[in-house]
Amino acid sequence: MATSTQQAGTPGSGAPRTDDGAWRCAPYPALVVDDRDTVRRANDAAEALFDGTCAGRPLAEVVPDWLLRAHLAGPGARAEAVRGPVGDRTFEAHPSTTDADGSVVWWLVDDTDQVLAQRALRLERERTAFLTQASNRLLSSLNLDRCMDATAQLAAEHLADAALVVAPVSGHRLPAVECVRGGSPVRTLQIADPHEVPGLGEALQGFPPVPSRWIDPAAAPGWVVPEGFGEVGSIVVTPLPGHGVPAGALILLRRTGGSGAFSEEEEVFARLFASRAGAAMSAARLYAEQSAITETLMRELLPPVLHQVAGMEFAGGYRPSQDTERVGGDFYDVHPAAGEGEASLAVLGDVCGKGLDAAVLTGKIRNTLHALLPMADDHQRVIDLLNGALLNSHHARFATLVLASAVREEESVRLRLSSAGHAAPLLVRADGTVEEVGTSGTLVGAMPRVPTRTVGATLAPGESCVLYTDGITEARGGPLGDAMFGEDRLKAALAECAGMPAEAIVERVQMLASQWVGGGRHDDMAVLVISAPKTAPQAAPRVARQSTGARTSESEPSSKTARPLMNSRTRGRLSA
Incomplete structure (x- = not known):
């Protein structure tokens, strides 16, 4: 039934x-x-x-x-x-x-409930896809200007008829980017009080946003509304949260008679977008600040640009172990003489290790040597004090270096050379003879005492003294890629550089070492050349240098202590 x-x-x-x-x-x-x-x-x-x-x-x-x-x-x-x-x-x-x-x-x-549920699900999917797209676009660049442009454009296209991204106050100015739907971002710099816009001053300080219904669109100042936008019907002001401090604020505008006033749900979604935009802008701003700090510190670690000092030619070249790095463990410096007739101090060194860690110790050594300039005439004293400074530091690294005091005497250059565990300097004579200077010593930063031997030498016009690090001689390459460049090849190359200017010798050595290595791995490479010009010296300007106390005088060993290694008859071209 x-x-x-x-x-x-x-x-x-x-x-x-x-x-x-x-x-x-x-x-x-x-x-x-x-x-x-x-x-x-x-x-x-x-x-x-x-x-x-x-x-x-x-x-x-x-x-x-x-x-x-x-x-x-x-x-x-x-x-x-x-x-x-x-x-x-x-x-x-x-x-x-x-x-x-x-x-x-x-x-x-x-079927209303089902339709509303489907509509809500579709809207949620669209918003999720938009937030994903926005995050990918915002985080694809660590440039703050591009992040602000992208934030304004995304907000104008998907959230409102126009958007204004306001950066934190810089003095009495408000850096901002405005964008109208369908348009391109426009960068502006407003001289205005952020409190003219209800909730903007609070948003720039990171306080919660003011509900849109509390903001009278008619009260919006003219600098907030893009030119030709029309009558504003609804406004949303929300902060752009950052890492610890606000990244700025986002202002959304809708025209009268358009999509209507912002709903509470739309305001919540705008805050979700703002949180992602703020994180991206904050990361970009932090990256810019860190880059500026790094660049400032890096300038202090980079090798100096050398030139003629007191009638003597100085030239240097440096290549870090990694092409992506700018500093490393090798360094050189030239400190001009404090007065006429006094010696200029050149130093070339090699810190144990590579990269930024080695560069930090390099900077400390260079600063310490700069502080010890008043006693630069006493090489042993300078090396002892530097050794003590390294032993008392937290670094567990050591270094080798060569000190070279150079002074112009008529047409020649008189040198005093002291090595602390470093490769001996090489003298390139006018006839092509290459001599190894017999200075020796112990590396610094490892032992309590660093005995060194100071040797004197004289450069005639056109002759040079070459200081180099082991990155040159120990560079591996050649036909099979495993042979070291070696001292013999270096001396043969220098024999062909007789009479060349200091810069030409540096370029020649660097070019040959780089060709030998090819694309293989290598250590830091540094070269420093001191030359006596062939022409008569011009009067050099007096360079002031702070000096305290009396200088310690040393006896000048004869230049005969430098022994000849290669002459023009025996030198030959590089061979593998």
């Missing part, structure tokens, strides 16, 4: 009976439409939905257009359910044909 519900029918249950009380009281709105497109019967739910008596009226006067079109489409097109709005609700209409006279019964099911 059929139940009353089965007799009344439900959507999709087939031909229902429309002449009983159960059908009239069914919870689903139902209409019976005859073949003349007239509503023959309607249950109570249908009459409540369509505001009044439906029976006897043409279908076109009762139902909305979407349902009328579905009915008039004919029997074949009525096989599928259709969906559309009725007032502020959404219904799904299911047709069924009666067996008796061919009338059509339309059952309407309230």
Whole structure:
């Protein structure tokens, strides 16, 4: 026996009976439409939905257009359910044909909750995709200006009709980027009080945003509204959170009569976007600050640009172990003489290790030597004090170096050379002879005492003294890639540099060592050349240098202590 519900029918249950009380009281709105497109019967739910008596009226006067079109489409097109709005609700209409006279019964099911859920899900997916796209774009660059431009453009395209990104106050000025939907970002610098815009001053300090409904659009100052934008209908001001300090603020504008005022849900979404934009801008600003600090410190660690000092030629060259690095463990310096007739001090050294750690110790050694300039005449004293400074530091590294005091005497240059564990300097004579200076000593920073031997030498016009680090002689390369450049190749190369200026000798040595290494790995390479010019010296300007106390005098060993190693007859070209 059929139940009353089965007799009344439900959507999709087939031909229902429309002449009983159960059908009239069914919870689903139902209409019976005859073949003349007239509503023959309607249950109570249908009459409540369509505001009044439906029976006897043409279908076109009762139902909305979407349902009328579905009915008039004919029997074949009525096989599928259709969906559309009725007032502020959404219904799904299911047709069924009666067996008796061919009338059509339309059952309407309230589908509003499902439609809203689907719409909310679609909106959430779109917003999630937008936030992902925005994050990728914002984080793809660590340039603050580009981050601000991208923030303004993304906000204008997806959140509002126009957007203004305001950076933290710089004095009495507000750096800002404005963008209108469909336009390009425009950078501005406003001289204005941020408190003119309700909530902007607080947002720039990182306080929570003021609700949009509290902001009167008419109170917005002219500098906030882009030129030609029109009347502002709604404003949102939200902070751009950063790392510890706010990265700025975001102002969103909508025109009157457009998408309407910002809803609370849209304000929440704007804050989600602002949090990502603020993080990207803060990271870019932090990177810029760190880069500026690094650049400042790096300038102090870079080898100096050398030139002629007191009638003597000085030239240096440096190549770090990694092409991506600018500093390392090798260093050189030239300190001009304090007065006429006094010696200038040149130093070349090599710190154990590579990269930034070695560069830090390099900077300490250079600063220490600069502080010891007043006693530069006493090489042993300078080396002892430097050794003590390194032993008392937290660095567990050592260094080797060569000190060279040079003074111009008429057309020649008189040298005093002291080595602390470093390779002996080489003298390039005018006839191509290469001599090794017999100075020696112990490396600094490892032992309590550093005994050294100071040796004197004299350079005639056109002759040079070459100081170099082991990165030159120990550079591995050649035909098989495993042979060291070696001292013999270096001396042979220098023999061919007789009479060359200091800069030319440096370039020649660096070029040959680099060609020998090729693309292989290598240590830091540094070369320092002191030359006696062939021409008569010009009067050199007096260079002041702080000096305290008396200078310690040393006896000058004869230049005969430098022993010849190669002359013009024995020198040859480089061979592997």
